[in-house]
Amino acid sequence: MDRRRFLGAAAVAASGAVALPGIAEVRRGIDAALSGSDAGDLAYLEGAFERHRGGYRGRSPGEVLAEMRGDLDLLRDVLTRPHAAGVRADLARTAAGITGLVAIIQHDRSDQRDAHGWFATAEGAARESGDREMLAWALARHAMVPLNYGAPKAAADLATRARGEAGSKPSAAAALAAAVHARAAASLGDHDSALRSVADARTIAKHLDRTQAADTWFGYPPQKHHVHLSQAFTLLGRTREAYAEQEAALALTRTPSVMTRALLEMDAATCLNVDGDPSAAAGKAAAVWQHLPHAYRNGLVRTRAEALHHALPEAARPHLTEALAS
Structure with a gap:
């Protein structure tokens, strides 16, 4: 190449008059690979799980479900995108949490079939995430559907599975599973098993840290503990203990x-x-x-x-x- 041709090419490159085809797309791809193009959506969904798991807070189940609709649409969209393995695991955990919350609301609305479906989705997502505590929580909450709608044997089986996934470490999921099993066993007339599970729930509840005992759908707060034991003792016909649990639950807050x-x-x-x-x-x-x-x-x-x-x-x-x- 002679000197004039070299200088001409350099001038064009310096002026930016002719860009390489697709160079902007290449930069965006590199940027996405470095920082994660879904970082904003993923952070939002994690925040949505934390926000929604706080419970009804004076709102009806239908109102909370309506508020979650947009987040569910976003979750569905983000799940269809490719992600690195670690990011996918975190996303699956968030998906397990959010879909589990929907299942809780549908349970409370008496839509049993849909509640079972959403809990199955939550359990699948929890397994994909590899988070056994999340899986234990989903199973324990799932057990409340058959428990509250006339199938205590199925509830006891789910609660037992939840205890197995929770392991020996004190957790909200383990405490809930023990309490639900107590209620299921009481419904089945198995008083000895029910009382053992009541004792287990009480022991686990005493060792929960502040996060595990938080007053959310993901935690096992003292009031929730007493509400479960009220029902267990009521089903057992042990009214003195049931009344005591009811009073304890109501005493924990002025506005249950x-x-x-x-x-x-x-x-x-x-x-x-x-x-x-x-x-x-x-x-x-x-x-x-x-x-x-x-x-x-x-x-x-x-x-x-x-x-x-x-x-x-x-x-x-x-x-x-x-x-x-x-």
Whole structure:
């Protein structure tokens, strides 16, 4: 190349008049490989899991589910993109958490089939992530679906699997699994197994750190502990212990959630029936139902109220029958 041609080529390169084809795309690709083009979406989804797992906070299940819809769309989109192995594992863990929260809401809304489906999704994501604690949490929460909707044997099996995944280290998942197993065993009439699981839940709960005992759907706070044991002792017919657990749960906060208070009061009504006062039991349950916001009347509280209605003698049913029909 002679000197003039060399200088001309140099001038063109210096002026930028002619760019190499695709050079901008190459730079973006290098940048993405260095920093991760999905970093913003991944960080947002991790924050969404932390935000949503705080519970209802005075909102109805339907309201919370509606708020999560956009995050679910984003999660679906991000999961279809390629990721490095470590990033994919973290994303799978976040997906397990978010889909597990949806399953909890569907459980509370009495959509059993959809709750089972979302929990299956959460369990699959947890397995992909390799996080056994997350898997134990998903299994323990899943166990509450058959537990609360008439299949205690299935609940006991899921809770047992959750205990196995949780291992020996004290965790919210292990405590929840023990408490759910206690309730399932009580429903099955296996009092000895139920009391052993109650003891296990109490022991684990005493050793939880602040994070594990946080008042979220992912934690096992003291109030939740007492709510579970209230139901276990109610099912066992041990009303003195059940009343004590109800009082302990209500004493932990001035403003328990609508659902928490309603479930505890339904337990108290059931205890009245066990103690031989079915009229008072029906009256208390009817009063709880009549003061319940309509958004909470088609889920778990109705299931608990209907179980009491079935257990009442025929003569004591009309008052509660009328309330449930309203």
